[in-house]
Amino acid sequence: MTFLRVMIFSLVVLLTYTAIANLLPQVQTSVQVEEETKPAALDRSGQIAWGKRIFTGKGTCTLCHNDLGRAPNLLALDLSREFAARLADPRYMGTVKGKQGPNAIEAYIRESMLKPSAYVVAGFGKKGTNDTVSPMPDVSAPPISLSDTEIDAVIAYMEDRAGIEVTVPLPSATTTQATVHETGDEEAPAKTAKEVIEKYGCAGCHDILESGADIGPKLAGVGARFDRDGLRRKILNPNGKVREGYKPDIMPSDFGRQMRASELELLVDYLSNLRSTRIEQ
Amino acid sequence: MPNLVAAAANASGAPVPTPSDYPTIAGFGGRNIVWALAQMHLFLAAFVLAVPIFALVIELIGVLHRDSRYDVMAHEFMKISMAAYSLTALAGGGLLLALFVFYPVLMTYLTRIFQGQLLIYALLFVFESVFLYLYYYSWNALRYDDRKWLHLTIGLILNTIGTTLMFVANSWVSFTMSPSGVDATGAIIGSIWEIMRGPLWNPLNLHRFLANIAYGGAIVGAYAAYRFLSTSDPQKRAHYDWMGYSSNFIAVIGFLPLPFAGYWLMAEIYAYSQQMGITAMGGILAWLFIIQAVLIGSILLAVNYYLWCGLGRTDGGARYAGYIKYIAIVVVGGFLVWVTPHTLILSSEELRMLGGTHHKVLGPLGIMPAKNTAVNLMLLATFLSFQLFRRATRTPTVSWARAGNAVIVALYVAGALNILGAGLYGYITPTVYKVGASVPQVATTLSVIVLCIIIDALMARGARVSEVRWGRMSARSQYALFVLPVAFTWLMALMGYIRSSVRTNWHIYNIMKDVSPESYIPSIGTAGNIITMVTLGFMAVIVFVFWLTSLDAMEQPAPREVAP
Numbered sequence: 001m002t003f004l005r006v007m008i009f010s011l012v013v014l015l016t017y018t019a020i021a022n023l024l025p026q027v028q029t030s031v032q033v034e035e036e037t038k039p040a041a042l043d044r045s046g047q048i049a050w051g052k053r054i055f056t057g058k059g060t061c062t063l064c065h066n067d068l069g070r071a072p073n074l075l076a077l078d079l080s081r082e083f084a085a086r087l088a089d090p091r092y093m094g095t096v097k098g099k100q101g102p103n104a105i106e107a108y109i110r111e112s113m114l115k116p117s118a119y120v121v122a123g124f125g126k127k128g129t130n131d132t133v134s135p136m137p138d139v140s141a142p143p144i145s146l147s148d149t150e151i152d153a154v155i156a157y158m159e160d161r162a163g164i165e166v167t168v169p170l171p172s173a174t175t176t177q178a179t180v181h182e183t184g185d186e187e188a189p190a191k192t193a194k195e196v197i198e199k200y201g202c203a204g205c206h207d208i209l210e211s212g213a214d215i216g217p218k219l220a221g222v223g224a225r226f227d228r229d230g231l232r233r234k235i236l237n238p239n240g241k242v243r244e245g246y247k248p249d250i251m252p253s254d255f256g257r258q259m260r261a262s263e264l265e266l267l268v269d270y271l272s273n274l275r276s277t278r279i280e281q
Numbered sequence: 282m283p284n285l286v287a288a289a290a291n292a293s294g295a296p297v298p299t300p301s302d303y304p305t306i307a308g309f310g311g312r313n314i315v316w317a318l319a320q321m322h323l324f325l326a327a328f329v330l331a332v333p334i335f336a337l338v339i340e341l342i343g344v345l346h347r348d349s350r351y352d353v354m355a356h357e358f359m360k361i362s363m364a365a366y367s368l369t370a371l372a373g374g375g376l377l378l379a380l381f382v383f384y385p386v387l388m389t390y391l392t393r394i395f396q397g398q399l400l401i402y403a404l405l406f407v408f409e410s411v412f413l414y415l416y417y418y419s420w421n422a423l424r425y426d427d428r429k430w431l432h433l434t435i436g437l438i439l440n441t442i443g444t445t446l447m448f449v450a451n452s453w454v455s456f457t458m459s460p461s462g463v464d465a466t467g468a469i470i471g472s473i474w475e476i477m478r479g480p481l482w483n484p485l486n487l488h489r490f491l492a493n494i495a496y497g498g499a500i501v502g503a504y505a506a507y508r509f510l511s512t513s514d515p516q517k518r519a520h521y522d523w524m525g526y527s528s529n530f531i532a533v534i535g536f537l538p539l540p541f542a543g544y545w546l547m548a549e550i551y552a553y554s555q556q557m558g559i560t561a562m563g564g565i566l567a568w569l570f571i572i573q574a575v576l577i578g579s580i581l582l583a584v585n586y587y588l589w590c591g592l593g594r595t596d597g598g599a600r601y602a603g604y605i606k607y608i609a610i611v612v613v614g615g616f617l618v619w620v621t622p623h624t625l626i627l628s629s630e631e632l633r634m635l636g637g638t639h640h641k642v643l644g645p646l647g648i649m650p651a652k653n654t655a656v657n658l659m660l661l662a663t664f665l666s667f668q669l670f671r672r673a674t675r676t677p678t679v680s681w682a683r684a685g686n687a688v689i690v691a692l693y694v695a696g697a698l699n700i701l702g703a704g705l706y707g708y709i710t711p712t713v714y715k716v717g718a719s720v721p722q723v724a725t726t727l728s729v730i731v732l733c734i735i736i737d738a739l740m741a742r743g744a745r746v747s748e749v750r751w752g753r754m755s756a757r758s759q760y761a762l763f764v765l766p767v768a769f770t771w772l773m774a775l776m777g778y779i780r781s782s783v784r785t786n787w788h789i790y791n792i793m794k795d796v797s798p799e800s801y802i803p804s805i806g807t808a809g810n811i812i813t814m815v816t817l818g819f820m821a822v823i824v825f826v827f828w829l830t831s832l833d834a835m836e837q838p839a840p841r842e843v844a845p
Contacts, residue, residue, distance in 0.1 A: 002507070002510045002511050003507075003511075006507060006510070006760075006763060007824075009760055009763055010763050010767050010820065013579075013763070013764055013767045013768070014767055014771065014813055014816060014817070014820075015813070017572065017575065017576065017767075017768070017771050017809070017813070018809050018810060018812075018813040020571075020572055020575055020809075021572055021805050021806055021808070021809025021810075021812075022805075022806040022809060022810070024568050024571060024572070024805050024806070025568055026804040026805060026806050026807075027565050027568070027804055027805075028801060028802065028803055028804040028807070029565060029785070029801045029802040030801055031786075031798060031799075031800055031801045060556060063555075063556055063559050063560075064555060064556075064559065070555065070559070126552070127552070135555045136555075137554070137556070141465065141791075142465070142787075142791035142792070143554075143556065143785070143787065143790065143791050
């Protein structure tokens with residue numbers, strides 16, 4: 001009898017832990033498979049979108065470059081000013097020293113991806129190195145292993161975000177790139193703006209799709225207030241400047257990681273067409 | 282010529298497996314089989330390596346105190362461990378076989394990397410077996426006087442070999458996470474020593490060593506509790522109550538410094554690869570730490586409950602009963618803070634109702650500074666429960682007893698304030714420094730514990746000793762001792778899942794990719810189900826081991842002689 005009681009008690013404890021494990025949010029990574037893509041088929045906007053996808057996906061850049069303070073938040077910085085300031089900084093030890101202009105910035109971004117210790121932003125160096133050694137790995141080496149074409153695409157994305165001329169070449173017609181895509185249980189990208197809004201719960205806070213929510217600003221007329229770049233910035237860095245009367249830190253600031261480039265563009269398309277302020281009136 | 286062949290092999294990098302290099306059986310891959318066998322082997326190995334360590338310490342205490350009860354208890358601990366030893370080897374053999382069957386390319390490479398060391402491992406295993414049998418079977422033959430010291434020496438050699446054996450095996454695991462002694466392609470460029478001492482090797486060694494002690498203590502505690510509940514003989518109940526108390530003490534002694542070892546391991550992981558660290562703590566695996574909190578929280582609740590019940594063993598315990606509710610508030614409150622998640626996955630409607638992804642009041646409790654503060658206060662409260670039990674058995678008579686008590690109270694208050702202060706500092710410092718802010722918290726906890734032990738030991742000189750009525754414990758209190766092994770077993774498997782998952786899709790991080798169809802991190806639910814199944818298997822093995830141990834004490838009555 002004692003044995004039975006002890007076993008039942010132990011099983012109840014064991015099953016409690018199992019139940020908790022099954023009640024938590026279930027996230028499973030996907031099997032990575034090599035899939036052949038042809039970046040040669042991409043035009044400039046396609047290359048930029050591909051760069052963004054690498055930035056938030058295979059490149060794992062947003063793992064550290066986010067608003068948690070592990071590395072400078074590249075999605076929130078004014079990059080056009082930032083790059084120029086870094087090149088002018090006496091602490092800069094790279095090969096682009098003294099050079100200016102879009103090509104110099106391209107070279108700087110490339111160098112920062114391949115030799116991150118050439119310039120370490122103050123406060124972000126490895127512990128005990130006095131900001132002379134960066135904890136960032138060379139993105140061309142494992143585990144990230146970006147190819148030259150992929151690095152070009154990321155640079156194109158960064159240049160585009162900075163609002164400067166995109167200087168990297170388009171992939172040549174002969175380039176065939178093997179890149180890694182995740183398959184398996186990964187959620188399929190949203191196909192319409194409505195799906196994007198539902199997927200990311202925008203209507204929970206914003207009065208959009210007749211939700212009537214009032215936690216965040218109403219989005220009627222938002223297309224008249226912001227251009228496309230402005231809308232992108234508001235989605236990716238919502239706490240940069242919060243509209244008067246609304247609280248900061250409510251809207252998630254990691255949509256740059258969560259959203260596919262195609263989903264972001266669908267949302268920006270939709271919002272840029274919301275030009276009427278009828279609902280607000 | 283063979284040397285040239287070996288040199289050429291070493292100079293080549295790691296093989297690049299293809300999906301067809303992973304054999305399947307009836308269409309199923311071997312990952313779950315390898316996972317289950319590896320975990321089972323680790324459970325058993327942790328147990329059989331830990332028990333001789335504290336058996337030796339208890340045996341030594343018995344010699345120094347000239348108290349034969351310690352000797353009897355240490356011998357009984359070893360008896361349980363012996364029954365599990367051959368099962369450990371069996372599980373290890375099964376694991377090796379499964380690895381070679383399902384991951385032949387990886388194992389061929391690892392064998393090339395560790396070839397010389399594998400022979401040393403085999404030799405160590407032989408010596409471990411020899412000294413284990415020698416230590417156990419010579420117990421009664423080498424029981425008194427100088428012979429006892431010979432027996433203790435055999436125990437010391439056994440534990441030195443056992444610990445070395447574990448360190449060697451740890452080097453294989455740490456190599457897969459942070460390879461050293463090889464170049465970027467996986468070609469050998471260093472000595473076997475350079476291959477072994479990767480950046481994560483020593484943190485892993487310390488973490489496993491402490492965890493094994495806590496784990497071994499928890500299992501033998503369950504054995505004592507079961508024997509306590511199974512008998513109505515007052516003498517036996519007293520013996521097993523004492524054994525259960527001692528086992529619980531061992532488990533907690535191993536457990537208290539574990540967070541510190543954990544921080545060191547995580548700090549080294551971050552230093553080695555920030556990506557790997559973030560994957561563990563801030564990425565896909567972050568939710569697992571909520572279960573870790575539930576597990577450790579239930580361990581601490583069980584330990585404290587058992588200690589509070591233990592106050593009833595002495596007549597002096599009643600004077601401390603009033604403090605229990607305050608300790609309970611700290612332990613339960615800390616537990617609730619620890620299980621508070623930071624980010625909630627919500628539906629649009631829930632998001633709207635909550636006003637964001639974080640709860641306005643409870644959200645701030647979900648981040649590391651709050652959790653570190655909670656766990657350190659819980660550890661302090663647990664130690665206080667221990668100290669109250671000790672105080673219930675001894676009334677200090679030294680002239681400075683009043684001042685000593687005041688210093689102890691001041692230490693607790695100052696320690697708690699420092700832990701709270703460091704926790705609040707964690708809120709105003711960037712994320713990168715939050716982990717750093719936890720170091721002074723752990724240092725404070727350990728300092729308070731060590732200083733209190735020293736002051737208590739000095740105050741205990743010439744103290745009036747109250748009789749401890751071993752066996753005067755409720756049946757309910759013994760169930761707390763069953764929570765510990767179940768929770769520890771589940772916790773060990775959970776941490777193993779995290780440790781293995783941080784390599785993501787690499788067999789050997791950055792050197793050899795896992796391209797099998799199973800190279801993904803399973804969800805916490807799937808992992809939980811597998812962990813539960815392995816734990817059930819381990820429980821079955823342990824029940825068998827306990828049964829074997831109790832069989833030793835049984836004796837069939839001699840048949841009556843029938844008159845011709």
